[in-house]
Amino acid sequence: MRRSHLKHVVWGLAALVLVTLLSGFSLFGGKETPGGDASKALVPPGKLDEYYLFASGGHSGQVFVYGVPSMRRIRTIPVFTPDPAWGYGYDEETKAMLGGLTWGDVHHPALSETNGEYDGRWLFVNDNANNRVARINLKTFYTEQILGPVPNIMGPHSATFVTPNTEYLFMGSRFATPVPAGTYVPIQEFKSKYYGVLAGVKIDPKSGHMELAWELLLPPWSFDLGDAGKKVSDGWYFLTTYNTEEAYETLEVGASARDRDFIVMVNWKEAEKAAAAGKFQTIAGAKVIDPVKVPGIVYLMPVAKSPHGVDVAPDGRHIAAAGKLQPTVTVYDFEKIKSAIEAKKFAGEERGLPILDYEAVRVAEVPVGLGPLHTQFDDKGYAYTSLFIDSAIVKWKIGEWKVIDKVDVHYNVGHLCAAEGDTTSPDGKWLVSLNKMAKDRFLPVGPSHPENLQLIDISGDKMKLVYESPVDPEPHYAQMIKADKIKPEVVFYKDVKRPNSVWDPKDARVVRKGNRVDAYIVAIRSRFIPDRVEVNEGDDVYFHLTNNDMDQDITHGFGIPLYNVDMQVEPGETKTLHVKATKPGVYPFYCTNFCSALHQEMQGWFLVKPK
Ligand code: CUK
Numbered sequence: 215m216r217r218s219h220l221k222h223v224v225w226g227l228a229a230l231v232l233v234t235l236l237s238g239f240s241l242f243g244g245k246e247t248p249g250g251d252a253s254k255a256l257v258p259p260g261k262l263d264e265y266y267l268f269a270s271g272g273h274s275g276q277v278f279v280y281g282v283p284s285m286r287r288i289r290t291i292p293v294f295t296p297d298p299a300w301g302y303g304y305d306e307e308t309k310a311m312l313g314g315l316t317w318g319d320v321h322h323p324a325l326s327e328t329n330g331e332y333d334g335r336w337l338f339v340n341d342n343a344n345n346r347v348a349r350i351n352l353k354t355f356y357t358e359q360i361l362g363p364v365p366n367i368m369g370p371h372s373a374t375f376v377t378p379n380t381e382y383l384f385m386g387s388r389f390a391t392p393v394p395a396g397t398y399v400p401i402q403e404f405k406s407k408y409y410g411v412l413a414g415v416k417i418d419p420k421s422g423h424m425e426l427a428w429e430l431l432l433p434p435w436s437f438d439l440g441d442a443g444k445k446v447s448d449g450w451y452f453l454t455t456y457n458t459e460e461a462y463e464t465l466e467v468g469a470s471a472r473d474r475d476f477i478v479m480v481n482w483k484e485a486e487k488a489a490a491a492g493k494f495q496t497i498a499g500a501k502v503i504d505p506v507k508v509p510g511i512v513y514l515m516p517v518a519k520s521p522h523g524v525d526v527a528p529d530g531r532h533i534a535a536a537g538k539l540q541p542t543v544t545v546y547d548f549e550k551i552k553s554a555i556e557a558k559k560f561a562g563e564e565r566g567l568p569i570l571d572y573e574a575v576r577v578a579e580v581p582v583g584l585g586p587l588h589t590q591f592d593d594k595g596y597a598y599t600s601l602f603i604d605s606a607i608v609k610w611k612i613g614e615w616k617v618i619d620k621v622d623v624h625y626n627v628g629h630l631c632a633a634e635g636d637t638t639s640p641d642g643k644w645l646v647s648l649n650k651m652a653k654d655r656f657l658p659v660g661p662s663h664p665e666n667l668q669l670i671d672i673s674g675d676k677m678k679l680v681y682e683s684p685v686d687p688e689p690h691y692a693q694m695i696k697a698d699k700i701k702p703e704v705v706f707y708k709d710v711k712r713p714n715s716v717w718d719p720k721d722a723r724v725v726r727k728g729n730r731v732d733a734y735i736v737a738i739r740s741r742f743i744p745d746r747v748e749v750n751e752g753d754d755v756y757f758h759l760t761n762n763d764m765d766q767d768i769t770h771g772f773g774i775p776l777y778n779v780d781m782q783v784e785p786g787e788t789k790t791l792h793v794k795a796t797k798p799g800v801y802p803f804y805c806t807n808f809c810s811a812l813h814q815e816m817q818g819w820f821l822v823k824p825k
């Protein structure tokens with residue numbers, strides 16, 4: 215080991231011990247483990263929960279759905295990763311949607327909003343890995359659209375946060391990249407030829423369809439968490455940056471050299487106007503706006519170094535940012551920001567972008583504790599901030615800027631999620647702490663422990679830990695919506711007549727055209743009609759399966775052994791599965807989803823005659 219390396223290690227250990235001592239967090243054991251009032255989480259058998267919790271599944275590429283307060287896991291929604299449980303990524307439609315990619319990294323779910331309130335229509339999520347965003351329809355809990363990979367952007371961590379009427383979601387890049395993303399430029403040219411990019415994705419108000427509208431070309435900084443303005447700050451998007459040092463090696467040191475980084479403020483309505491006025495260059499098909507050439511779109515606001523979260527309070531006026539290396543939450547006042555911008559009073563500029571005067575726009579620095587990351591809000595004017603290093607959540611009052619309560623969590627919280635917490639009228643009541651580590655909280659399952667979702671009652675003066683639930687890797691953020699706002703379909707696709715549907719068993723058939731075989735099959739309890747499909751080796755076979763059972767929860771599956779395929783068809787739905795008949799032989803196909811007492815008999819034969 216070289217001496218300089220050794221020095222780093224020694225300093226690193228010293229810092230770790232210091233942090234440990236300061237935080238009361240044990241490296242080896244963990245904190246004392248208080249119990250919690252589990253009776254409040256009791257939802258008796260047969261009774262339903264009050265809230266849905268939609269948690270991102272991180273690098274599993276999925277979304278996890280929980281009921282609150284029971285913390286029962288109700289569903290996993292496949293989004294960026296194939297999942298045979300739903301036949302997701304096997305049938306032709308979902309296979310095409312995934313476009314050959316088999317994983318994603320889901321960080322931030324965003325429920326669609328109307329007038330700043332969750333409306334229960336869609337859930338949007340980002341893929342921090344492959345530059346995509348997706349929309350889940352909350353009538354079916356199915357992923358309906360995946361947009362991307364979006365050009366020019368690398369690692370859209372600052373996503374998805376929707377505007378108060380779901381006009382837009384934004385994708386801000388975590389990794390600076392040459393543009394278009396995927397081109398080669400030597401890393402030594404990082405400062406001059408790499409960029410950070412923010413994409414504005416327009417959402418159709420009727421269908422939810424997402425489309426890349428425009429992009430902003432920004433300095434090669436890392437963009438982090440964002441939040442859309444609301445009420446007075448509607449029309450703006452706020453996101454944090456780190457690495458304004460523009461370091462491209464050993465980022466954990468290089469990106470923390472300066473005392474201040476920035477919050478980037480984007481006037482998305484101005485960006486929309488600039489795009490409409492043709493003030494852009496086209497790069498890889500995207501309308502790319504340079505905010506230095508088009509002033510009025512981007513402003514910078516100084517913030518403690520290496521910030522992570524930024525959250526807009528329900529009033530739309532107070533904006534809270536947490537710099538993980540500083541034990542405070544900085545709160546800005548949008549009214550002051552607005553006046554400064556209108557008066558054009560700036561403290562300078564960085565890379566041609568105007569910087570607001572910190573003293574003029576900041577209203578408070580709330581001393582919260584070590585490692586503050588994210589903030590949520592309740593209905594009584596309180597804010598709740600997660601402390602990663604302290605493993606705690608603190609409650610502080612907007613306006614008084616004082617911490618009034620603190621509760622330990624187990625362990626190391628990242629995000630936290632309050633009931634209806636990102637709306638203009640949060641409910642208070644419940645808060646879920648999304649802990650990165652569980653350690654000793656559950657039965658051990660090998661070297662890696664589950665993560666821990668902890669339920670906290672925030673209805674009283676004091677926060678109370680109520681319950682906890684293990685979770686697979688790895689929820690980053692979650693949103694919690696009142697259960698009665700979501701009205702899922704009972705029978706899916708009831709009136710849909712898709713071109714390949716077969717609604718009368720008499721129309722079921724197998725049609726050959728050259729080497730292509732189309733089998734139009736009806737699935738009805740408990741048989742497939744027809745139940746024999748004979749083809750020749752080398753044929754392209756398309757199985758079109760229509761589920762004629764119009765009762766809720768009667769899903770039929772369709773799996774073929776050794777052909778590596780399985781699809782699931784909901785009541786009233788038709789799906790298509792393509793198989794290249796490369797393996798001659800006799801293969802049963804069978805229903806993989808338990809559907810009736812005669813489910814076991816629901817099978818047929820796929821006969822592949824050798825050449
Ligand atoms: S991040 Cu994971 S703790 Cu991706 Cu929102 Cu802050």
Ligand code: CUA
Nearest residue numbers: 805807809813
């Ligand atoms: Cu159909 Cu089991």
